[in-house]
Structure formats: C-alpha cells, structure tokens
Amino acid sequence: MNELYKELGKDVRFIEGLKACFNCGVCTAVCPAAEVTDYDPRIIVATVQQKNDYEIEELLKSDSIWRCGECLSCKTRCPRGNVPGYIIQALRALSIETGLFTESEQGRKQLAVKRTVGDHILKYGYCVYIDEVDNDMYPEQGPVWKWLRENRESMLERLGTSYKTDKSGTLRKVSQESLDDLKKIFDETGGTKRLEKIEKDSCSKAKELKIDFSEGKDEYFKYLYNE
Amino acid sequence: MNIRKNEIWSEYQKVIADDHYYFGRSCIRQNFFPAAENLYIDILRNALGKDIYDDARQTTCTGIAYHSGLIPLETTMTVIARQFALMNEAGYENFVVSCVTSFGLYVETLQTWKHFPETEQKTREALNRATGMNFSVPKNLVHASDVIYKFRKIIAEKMKFRLVNQNTGEPLKVVDHIGCHYAKIFPQEGIGGAEYPHVLAGLIDEWGGLQVDYPERRHCCGFGFRQYLLKSNRGYSVSNSKRNLIRWKPLSPIL
Numbered sequence: 001m002n003e004l005y006k007e008l009g010k011d012v013r014f015i016e017g018l019k020a021c022f023n024c025g026v027c028t029a030v031c032p033a034a035e036v037t038d039y040d041p042r043i044i045v046a047t048v049q050q051k052n053d054y055e056i057e058e059l060l061k062s063d064s065i066w067r068c069g070e071c072l073s074c075k076t077r078c079p080r081g082n083v084p085g086y087i088i089q090a091l092r093a094l095s096i097e098t099g100l101f102t103e104s105e106q107g108r109k110q111l112a113v114k115r116t117v118g119d120h121i122l123k124y125g126y127c128v129y130i131d132e133v134d135n136d137m138y139p140e141q142g143p144v145w146k147w148l149r150e151n152r153e154s155m156l157e158r159l160g161t162s163y164k165t166d167k168s169g170t171l172r173k174v175s176q177e178s179l180d181d182l183k184k185i186f187d188e189t190g191g192t193k194r195l196e197k198i199e200k201d202s203c204s205k206a207k208e209l210k211i212d213f214s215e216g217k218d219e220y221f222k223y224l225y226n227e
Numbered sequence: 228m229n230i231r232k233n234e235i236w237s238e239y240q241k242v243i244a245d246d247h248y249y250f251g252r253s254c255i256r257q258n259f260f261p262a263a264e265n266l267y268i269d270i271l272r273n274a275l276g277k278d279i280y281d282d283a284r285q286t287t288c289t290g291i292a293y294h295s296g297l298i299p300l301e302t303t304m305t306v307i308a309r310q311f312a313l314m315n316e317a318g319y320e321n322f323v324v325s326c327v328t329s330f331g332l333y334v335e336t337l338q339t340w341k342h343f344p345e346t347e348q349k350t351r352e353a354l355n356r357a358t359g360m361n362f363s364v365p366k367n368l369v370h371a372s373d374v375i376y377k378f379r380k381i382i383a384e385k386m387k388f389r390l391v392n393q394n395t396g397e398p399l400k401v402v403d404h405i406g407c408h409y410a411k412i413f414p415q416e417g418i419g420g421a422e423y424p425h426v427l428a429g430l431i432d433e434w435g436g437l438q439v440d441y442p443e444r445r446h447c448c449g450f451g452f453r454q455y456l457l458k459s460n461r462g463y464s465v466s467n468s469k470r471n472l473i474r475w476k477p478l479s480p481i482l
Binding site for chain 1: 284
C-alpha cells in the first residue's frame with residue numbers, strides 16, 4: 001500500500017518540500033494562484049502528509065495541482081521550511097508518469113504546453129522564439145509587438161541582434177550540434193520519454209473526447225490552448 | 228543586535244566576481260527585449276572594461292518548460308551541466324545568468340547537488356554518456372543585475388543623467404519589482420534577501436532616485452509559467468499584473 005506516496009518519496013523535491021506541515025495557511029495567504037483561483041496549497045500539503053493513496057490519486061487526477069504558478073513565494077514564507085511548490089512539482093511529474101494528468105481539464109493542457117515551449121527547446125534551442133509568438137496566440141502583446149514581428153528582419157538587425165545567423169548573440173540560430181546535444185540529453189535523462197508519454201496519453205484522451213488529434217496546432221491543441 | 232526593518236537587506240550580501248564572466252542568455256529577454264542583453268554586454272565591456280564571453284554554443288536551461296511541469300528535473304540538471312561544461316571549455320569560472328528564472332534554477336541545481344550528492348554523480352554520468360562532456364561547477368554564479376549592483380558607484384560616476392528632475396532638482400520616483408526566483412527560493416543568494424531585496428533599490432539610491440514603496444512590492448507579477456503560456460489560463464497572469472499596476476498608479480512613479 002501507499003505506492004503513490006512511496007513514488008513521491010523518490011523525488012528529491014518531495015523530500016525537500018515536505019518536512020512537517022502544521023496547517024497554518026501562510027502559503028495560501030501569500031499565494032498568487034490562491035488569490036485568483038480555488039487553488040489552496042495548504043490543503044494539498046495536508047493531503048499528501050496523510051500518506052493516503054486514495055487521496056493522493058484524487059490529487060493526481062485534479063485540476064488543483066496544475067493551478068500553481070511556481071513563483072515559490074511559499075518557500076520563502078513557510079515557518080516550518082516546507083515548500084508546497086516543490087510538492088506540486090513532484091505531484092505533476094507523478095501525474096504524467098501515471099497517465100492521470102488526462103483526467104483533469106488542467107492536466108490535459110500539458111499537451112499544449114508540450115507543443116509550444118517543449119517542442120521549441122528541441123527546434124530552436126530556446127523555450128521561446130519570436131517566430132512562434134504571434135498575436136493570435138498572444139493578443140495581449142498588442143500592436144507594437146505585431147509591428148515588431150512583421151518587421152523583425154530589419155528591426156532585429158537594427159537592434160544589433162544575431163537573429164537567425166550562426167554567430168553568437170541575441171536570437172541567433174542555435175547550431176545543429178547544440179540541438180543534437182539537447183536531444184541526446186533528453187533521450188538520456190527521461191525528457192524524450194516524458195514528452196512522448198504526453199503525446200501518447202493525450203491521443204487516447206482526444207479519441208475519447210471525439211476531438212481530432214494529429215500533431216502541431218491541431219483541433220485538440222486549439223481546444224486545450226483556448227478553452 | 229536590533230536592526231531597523233529597512234536595513235535588514237544589509238544582512239544579505241554575496242560574493243560577486245570582479246571580472247571574466249561567462250554570459251548565459253535568457254529565452255524571454257532576447258525575444259521581448261531584444262536590445263537589452265547586447266546593451267548589458269556593451270556596458271560591461273566598454274563602460275566598465277570587463278571581459279564577458281558570449282558563447283554561440285549555449286542553449287536554454289529549459290526553465291520555463293521545467294516550471295510548467297513538462298521537463299524532468301534530471302533533464303534540466305543535465306542541460307545546466309552542459310552549460311557549465313561549455314563555460315569550462317571557454318576557460319571561464321564565473322557564470323553570469325541573464326534570466327531570473329534561470330538564475331533560480333542554476334542555484335537550485337547546485338543546492339540539489341550539495342544536499343543530494345548522488346544527483347550530481349548521476350548528472351555527470353548522464354552528460355558524459357549523452358555528449359562526452361565533463362564539467363566543474365562555477366566558482367561564482369550570479370544574476371546579471373548583481374554585477375551592475377557591484378559596479379553601481381563606478382557607473383554613477385560615468386552617468387550622463389542622474390535619476391533627478393532636471394527642472395526641479397527633485398529625485399525621480401521609482402518603483403522596483405524583483406523577479407520571484409531572484410531571491411524567494413534562496414534568499415541568501417540575493418542581495419538584500421527575499422523580503423528586502425536591494426539589488427535594484429540600491430541602484431535607485433545610488434543614482435539619485437527615490438524608492439517608492441507599495442503593498443505588493445514582493446508579490447508575484449503573475450507570469451505563472453503554464454498559466455501565461457496558455458491563453459485559457461492567462462487570466463491568472465493578467466489579474467496579478469493588473470493588481471500591481473493599480474497599486475502603482477496613486478504613487479505616481481516616473482519609472
């Protein structure tokens with residue numbers, strides 16, 4: 001029994017994050033996610049501390065663990081040295097590992113995160129790249145950003161960047177050798193397996209929900225990203 | 228010894244190398260503030276006469292994806308280890324990190340290796356199997372703003388314009404906002420700690436401005452990683468940012 005709790009205990013972030021919570025609620029009081037959603041880090045820590053696998057499984061299938069913004073304000077303020085944000089990191093990893101992330105609306109959105117920043121890492125060498133940040137996806141960037149993007153070849157040259165060139169500098173083209181290094185590191189350390197797991201389990205869920213699933217910005221991506 | 232609240236920052240100091248830096252670029256800064264990092268390098272090289280190396284082989288640290296619950300810790304630590312290996316190959320020992328998220332993650336990686344030494348060994352083996360590389364940890368690891376803080380008095384001597392109203396002689400009112408991962412995770416790694424970070428406030432003081440305090444000065448901006456990345460979750464980010472902007476308005480900050 002307590003298999004899920006044991007799995008969490010293998011994660012150094014869980015070991016470091018859970019000392020002994022006495023439910024004071026300071027983490028919730030300071031939490032920006034708790035201010036705008038029904039997320040409550042105090043309840044999450046209290047739940048995992050009970051070592052009850054049923055309750056932990058419910059958390060792994062919940063929206064709650066995906067609400068945290070990982071600002072880690074809770075680490076600064078906890079009077080007992082707990083880190084709810086680290087516990088969340090371990091819970092999220094286990095939720096993907098067990099496939100339970102597809103059981104919650106927020107968990108399912110990991111596919112959209114994977115197909116943006118995740119794929120950008122292996123394509124561009126960076127999590128974010130100007131070519132992918134368009135105003136349809138990020139309307140709040142506004143007209144100045146739109147103009148900058150439309151004129152990026154000349155503007156980025158004028159600003160002294162190395163946009164899409166092989167030399168060092170801002171927004172340069174990361175070499176194939178460096179991208180290959182990243183891919184080999186992902187293969188070696190579980191990164192590739194994690195990304196493939198998200199695709200595979202999301203495919204099954206999309207079929208269950210009867211939403212078209214293929215690759216890139218397909219219907220399932222749009223549903224997860226926008227709604 | 229009793230110490231006044233507004234002097235708590237002085238308890239939190241750190242060693243910042245004097246010269247010869249390896250520069251780690253930021254995913255966010257190079258896209259949304261494309262001139263910022265070149266300006267930074269220009270100040271260090273040409274205004275301060277420092278040696279800072281900009282390596283074409285470096286990559287992301289994976290931080291945004293890591294904090295979105297996407298990338299395993301082992302992967303992130305090994306990518307960071309590769310950055311250290313590149314720094315070693317270039318002949319440098321002092322790592323300057325442009326991004327606050329990266330800075331927090333680099334410190335977290337070093338702390339993880341310190342408290343769980345087996346994770347460092349596993350990272351070394353993984354990096355070597357994947358790329359054939361080996362690494363030494365930096366002798367000095369700081370955020371880009373730490374270096375500016377260190378040389379703030381020299382910069383003040385070279386400034387053309389101080390933070391002063393030219394017509395009245397009054398100091399300009401300035402609000403600061405520090406990225407969460409600069410010192411909230413490891414307060415001892417930030418100048419001034421987490422509650423009273425002084426890394427930007429110290430620049431305001433030194434350059435003639437007037438710090439303006441406000442209730443949410445230490446509150447998160449609301450980026451929230453996966454919360455901002457997904458349009459459907461972005462209300463989280465917008466709400467938090469708007470709250471901060473509303474708080475600033477009656478204070479009439481100029482900067």
